Amino acid sequence: xxxxxxxxxxxxxxxxxxxxxxxxxxxxxxxxxxxxxxxxxxxxxxxxxxxxxxxxxxxxxxxxxxxxxxxxxxxxxxxxxxxxxxxxxxxxxxxxxxxxxxxxxxxxxxxxxxxxxxxxxxxxxxxxxxxxxxxxxxxxxxxxxxxxxxxxxxxxxxxxxxxxxxxxxxxxxxxxxxxxxxxxxxxxxxxxxxxxxxxxxxxxxxxxxxxxxxxxxxxxxxxxxxxxxxxxxxxxxxxxxxxxxxxxxxxxxxxxxxxxxxxxxxxxxxxxxxxxxxxxxxxxxxxxxxxxxxxxxxxxxxxxxxxxxxxxxxxxxxxxxxxxxxxxxxxxxxxxxxxxxxxxxxxxxxxxxxxxxxxxxxxxxxxxxxxxxxxxxxxxxxxxxxxxxxxxxxxxxxxxxxxxxxxxxxxxxxxxxxxxxxxxxxxxxxxxxxxxxxxxxxxxxxxxxxxxxxxxxxxxxxxxxxxxxxx
Amino acid sequence: xxxxxxxxxxxxxxxxxxxxxxxxxxxxxxxxxxxxxxxxxxxxxxxxxxxxxxxxxxxxxxxxxxxxxxxxxxxxxxxxxxxxxxxxxxxxxxxxxxxxxxxxxxxxxxxxxxxxxxxxxxxxxxxxxxxxxxxxxxxxxxxxxxxxxxxxxxxxxxxxxxxxxxxxxxxxxxxxxxxxxxxxxxxxxxxxxxxxxxxxxxxxxxxxxxxxxxxxxxxxxxxxxxxxxxxxxxxxxxxxxxxxxxxxxxxxxxxxxxxxxxxxxxxxxxxxxxxxxxxxxxxxxxxxxxxxxxxxxxxxxxxxxxxxxxxxxxxxxxxxxxxxxxxxxxxxxxxxxxxxxxxxxxxxxxxxxxxxxxxxxxxxxxxxxxxxxxxxxxxxxxxxxxxxxxxxxxxxxxxxxxxxxxxxxxxxxxxxxxxxxxxxxxxxxxxxxxxxxxxxxxxxxxxxxxxxxxxxxxxxxxxxxxxxxxx
Numbered sequence: 001x002x003x004x005x006x007x008x009x010x011x012x013x014x015x016x017x018x019x020x021x022x023x024x025x026x027x028x029x030x031x032x033x034x035x036x037x038x039x040x041x042x043x044x045x046x047x048x049x050x051x052x053x054x055x056x057x058x059x060x061x062x063x064x065x066x067x068x069x070x071x072x073x074x075x076x077x078x079x080x081x082x083x084x085x086x087x088x089x090x091x092x093x094x095x096x097x098x099x100x101x102x103x104x105x106x107x108x109x110x111x112x113x114x115x116x117x118x119x120x121x122x123x124x125x126x127x128x129x130x131x132x133x134x135x136x137x138x139x140x141x142x143x144x145x146x147x148x149x150x151x152x153x154x155x156x157x158x159x160x161x162x163x164x165x166x167x168x169x170x171x172x173x174x175x176x177x178x179x180x181x182x183x184x185x186x187x188x189x190x191x192x193x194x195x196x197x198x199x200x201x202x203x204x205x206x207x208x209x210x211x212x213x214x215x216x217x218x219x220x221x222x223x224x225x226x227x228x229x230x231x232x233x234x235x236x237x238x239x240x241x242x243x244x245x246x247x248x249x250x251x252x253x254x255x256x257x258x259x260x261x262x263x264x265x266x267x268x269x270x271x272x273x274x275x276x277x278x279x280x281x282x283x284x285x286x287x288x289x290x291x292x293x294x295x296x297x298x299x300x301x302x303x304x305x306x307x308x309x310x311x312x313x314x315x316x317x318x319x320x321x322x323x324x325x326x327x328x329x330x331x332x333x334x335x336x337x338x339x340x341x342x343x344x345x346x347x348x349x350x351x352x353x354x355x356x357x358x359x360x361x362x363x364x365x366x367x368x369x370x371x372x373x374x375x376x377x378x379x380x381x382x383x384x385x386x387x388x389x390x391x392x393x394x395x396x397x398x399x400x401x402x403x404x405x406x407x408x409x410x411x412x413x414x415x416x417x418x419x420x421x422x423x424x425x426x427x428x429x430x431x432x433x434x435x436x437x438x439x440x441x442x443x444x445x446x447x448x449x450x451x452x453x454x455x456x457x458x459x460x461x462x463x464x465x466x467x468x469x470x471x
Numbered sequence: 472x473x474x475x476x477x478x479x480x481x482x483x484x485x486x487x488x489x490x491x492x493x494x495x496x497x498x499x500x501x502x503x504x505x506x507x508x509x510x511x512x513x514x515x516x517x518x519x520x521x522x523x524x525x526x527x528x529x530x531x532x533x534x535x536x537x538x539x540x541x542x543x544x545x546x547x548x549x550x551x552x553x554x555x556x557x558x559x560x561x562x563x564x565x566x567x568x569x570x571x572x573x574x575x576x577x578x579x580x581x582x583x584x585x586x587x588x589x590x591x592x593x594x595x596x597x598x599x600x601x602x603x604x605x606x607x608x609x610x611x612x613x614x615x616x617x618x619x620x621x622x623x624x625x626x627x628x629x630x631x632x633x634x635x636x637x638x639x640x641x642x643x644x645x646x647x648x649x650x651x652x653x654x655x656x657x658x659x660x661x662x663x664x665x666x667x668x669x670x671x672x673x674x675x676x677x678x679x680x681x682x683x684x685x686x687x688x689x690x691x692x693x694x695x696x697x698x699x700x701x702x703x704x705x706x707x708x709x710x711x712x713x714x715x716x717x718x719x720x721x722x723x724x725x726x727x728x729x730x731x732x733x734x735x736x737x738x739x740x741x742x743x744x745x746x747x748x749x750x751x752x753x754x755x756x757x758x759x760x761x762x763x764x765x766x767x768x769x770x771x772x773x774x775x776x777x778x779x780x781x782x783x784x785x786x787x788x789x790x791x792x793x794x795x796x797x798x799x800x801x802x803x804x805x806x807x808x809x810x811x812x813x814x815x816x817x818x819x820x821x822x823x824x825x826x827x828x829x830x831x832x833x834x835x836x837x838x839x840x841x842x843x844x845x846x847x848x849x850x851x852x853x854x855x856x857x858x859x860x861x862x863x864x865x866x867x868x869x870x871x872x873x874x875x876x877x878x879x880x881x882x883x884x885x886x887x888x889x890x891x892x893x894x895x896x897x898x899x900x901x902x903x904x905x906x907x908x909x910x911x912x913x914x915x916x917x918x919x920x921x922x923x924x925x926x927x928x929x930x931x932x933x934x935x936x937x938x939x940x941x942x
Binding site for chain 1: 680
């Protein structure tokens, strides 16, 4: 979009948001739901009709709690806030962003109280991204993770030189990187008849419909991992979007269910599959052929090690490796809970951020630009969003354990270039359900167990102890 | 868009079209217009309020004549029709497209009768693109043009070798073509803070708002003219869109007024300015610098001649030179009038097309692909659209005569790279009025005269007689 188009687009999206809110909160819909709830009493819980009424009721009840004025104010504050954040980040000037963030936070707290909660206002916001999840459960889960990840990271840091990522930094022609990512995302299962990939400043995935899913990626000529793993990550999101039930495209059952479930798909493909030995058994010759002479001296083991190097210190969240990434999330989760609870003030946020960075990651950010201003989320009003990244990461390992249980030779198949078993499993257990079940319910139905950290901790500890020679 | 996304997009645009039609035809709007028409009786014709009521009334009256069912049927038939046309054109198989075109034509005739007309159903359709224009006036105008253009083209064809376009066919690096077009469109006045250019399969211009106007272009490495003049043409459309009154973005006054007026802007920049000597006086050194060694032996006169070569025969409309282009329009205008009047049947269209091509252009198309199937318009239901291309062409010369009258040194300024006088003139006389006046009214107000062919005929005859040495 040209710079000068921002204002009109903000007005347009504001108008559409209002229209959607008005439709969703119309008294006719409320009356219809009352009537239908009596009708579906005898129907099975999983049936289309019962599910549609149940899920629509949930959307309706949440929407009617939000006054149109608040919805509009939030839309306006975040449109301005994002613009202010962008400029503030460029100048590394938190003070220029502070009044905007203060206003957004104020409206978020208002929103939390409008939505209602049991004991923690943060829950109301978290629930909009991860229905059914409570912050006490997140805290308990994160504490368990922390107690095992922090010592693991310490052990890794002591042996930082054991893994060498230099092969990925040999300079890689961007057009060939493009071809490689196209080959990889198509091979792992992203359907190019119903989706496409383009280049942009930031990687993202967006499903306009299951039949039209757009991915973007970006390339760093100095680092092969950036474009390749960015594309695989977005393709993971994209396959979920392509697998959503097309017959429900016009109702709420056709939606993805939560950000955590979404992230479980992107992380699974990016990290568990994409950074595995079988993946490289299949793809290494192809990647070598795409960059003649660049990687001829590297074998599967060398590639596997290079793509799993743990960075230290890990300054920017989106560039963090899969182990330290979670620490970035813990930090943001704790800070935003404090902000929502009013236990820290916006003006004290940079200091709080730096303090927590020292505690969690062991360094002080060089500037607010690479510190408290590094993420777009708060400027966009996305409080309660960050924890879903780690929830998805944890879930990805739990799902993959189930895939391996049900398809014992899945990794042999991957090594031969056949990735279809994973997508089929996800299609049957996750994708096709859309938003029919709440996330925690979907996880139990898909895996037979509640969300739990053990599979992830097992995965991450086994992988990195072996990689770094930690006993 | 990925191939598989077509169906859902058709449903989405169908739904939006229905919603817009329902809003526009709502009884509340009708009552409001009745009430406002009494209120504005005393207001000046040009005033915002009077104009808004008058223009809205026109939109409302036309919309209420169209039953929602017809609007939906048209939307559906053209969505399917365009897909069928694309495939039929690829295979050069008119019979595959025939039933779709027959259905679209049937609906167009229904639409013409629903809209109403005095003596010619074609007028009802023409009026949707060029309000106030009647086909008898178009016929009279086209006859005048024909009587002068046909002998001119004959004379040119007899001296076809007098002009040499070979310098444009020396092979031009596409990245450098991109840079050149960006430099040109910015210099002539397209505002890149409120617009952008991208590459696509077909050149087009689209104004999302005056603050956000998108252009696309395409490049032919074998022919420099294709991308350069495509970009200038679209930038002409784009400057008009950027100049529309922003304060009327949410009402009908903020729209462009007609396709003919739009085309007058694109043709003016593409042909009258872009294919002139002063243009090349300024741009030749820049274009030479963009393609080192390629055009060093060409002077301004050589470039001026090369970009004005008249192609013979001129097979494809969109690739035709500015002289024979009009013959393509006459041909289509006559055929679509016959179709709407029921004087020829769809099944006889290919033969009728070929016959008229022989009569107007002197050759028989090698296949339906490059004959009757070459244009998208009819598959999209755009009957009555073609004449606006020539109306715009004629008007472009009339407007430029006025610019030269008001700014006598405009061509000296162009030669120095200052194109601002033309845009300022258009801003004051055309752009800023949006849809406030009907096209014929706007032309009279802008030029002091009705639309007339003399300036165009003078321009084209003087230019091409000199170029081809015709006495």
